[in-house]
Amino acid sequence: MKKQKVELPNALADALTLLKLPHAIVIAGPEKQGRDVARLLAKTLLCPHREGCTPCGTCGSCTSFEAESHPDFRLLRDEKSIKVDQVRDLKARSLLRPIGEGGCVFIVERADLMTPQSAKALLKLMEEPPAYLTLILQTALPDMLPDTLLSRTTVYQVEAEAQMQASLRKDAERFIDCLLEQSYYSLLAMQPKLSSDRAGFMRFCDALCAVCLERLSTGVAVEKATLFLNIPKTAMSYKERADGTTSMPLLAASFLIECKHHYS
Ligand SMILES: [Zn+2]
Numbered sequence: 001m002k003k004q005k006v007e008l009p010n011a012l013a014d015a016l017t018l019l020k021l022p023h024a025i026v027i028a029g030p031e032k033q034g035r036d037v038a039r040l041l042a043k044t045l046l047c048p049h050r051e052g053c054t055p056c057g058t059c060g061s062c063t064s065f066e067a068e069s070h071p072d073f074r075l076l077r078d079e080k081s082i083k084v085d086q087v088r089d090l091k092a093r094s095l096l097r098p099i100g101e102g103g104c105v106f107i108v109e110r111a112d113l114m115t116p117q118s119a120k121a122l123l124k125l126m127e128e129p130p131a132y133l134t135l136i137l138q139t140a141l142p143d144m145l146p147d148t149l150l151s152r153t154t155v156y157q158v159e160a161e162a163q164m165q166a167s168l169r170k171d172a173e174r175f176i177d178c179l180l181e182q183s184y185y186s187l188l189a190m191q192p193k194l195s196s197d198r199a200g201f202m203r204f205c206d207a208l209c210a211v212c213l214e215r216l217s218t219g220v221a222v223e224k225a226t227l228f229l230n231i232p233k234t235a236m237s238y239k240e241r242a243d244g245t246t247s248m249p250l251l252a253a254s255f256l257i258e259c260k261h262h263y264s
Helices: 010-017 031-046 060-066 084-093 116-127 158-180 184-188 191-195 198-217 222-242 248-261
Strands: 024-028 073-076 104-108 133-139 154-157
Touching: 010 031, 010 154, 024 031, 031 060, 031 104, 031 133, 031 158, 073 084, 084 104, 084 116, 154 158, 158 184, 158 198, 158 222, 158 248, 184 248, 191 198, 191 248, 198 222, 198 248, 222 248
Parallel strands: 024 133, 024 154, 073 104, 104 133
Antiparallel strands: none
16 A cells, blocks of 8 residues: 655644744644654654755654654553553653753653543643743543643644644645636636735635646646746745735735636
8 A cells, every 4th residue: 555645734844944933842633644744754853964855765763753762752652541650751762861962852642541640740840841842732632631731732633633634735726626627717816815814815825826837737638737837927926925914805815816827
């Protein structure tokens, strides 16, 4: 079976790229997906040659991570319950300075299985975390975590992100189809949605570029190829302009009109 590509949720990738990742993170969402994201994040943080939010995959850090022998990484996982001794071990381990350049990364999988005592012990670690430590809690049931713990973490939703990506993609597909079918009324009808959310508009531009490049790679007629080349250019320039104080309704309207000109 083909291995599915794991990607970090956008909010997480943005924080990582901007080096603004909090020291304690909850990855909330379906277990398998959450686990994959937590591990990818750990591997990325540890890799000294990472590019943005992608680990290089070949350095000593990446290979030892894959071999489950990375000296700066710990994974705490238990099928039934996470006991206080296990958390105390983790806390003791956190006092050892990292060997590599990426700091230390600890993952607690199924953090909802912590006993109340375990959660208390973990809270102690979170109250005085060493600067080099990133703590990742993975859970499908974030509501089961105590509020005291949640208030010291940033929660990233995995599922919501996947759903959002799917819906952005659908919008981008529809946008392209409207252009190709020259149904400009339907195209203009997308204006309110596009202008309702600045960050959403910027993500829509990214999704649009991705769809254009995919369609381009399938081999298309010349006039369509021109469209698929021009739309990403326009989308990128509007994405840049959305990152400011420009009026979103005006911006979205002129974006739609400019895109329309590429195929009429
Ligand atoms: Zn690497």
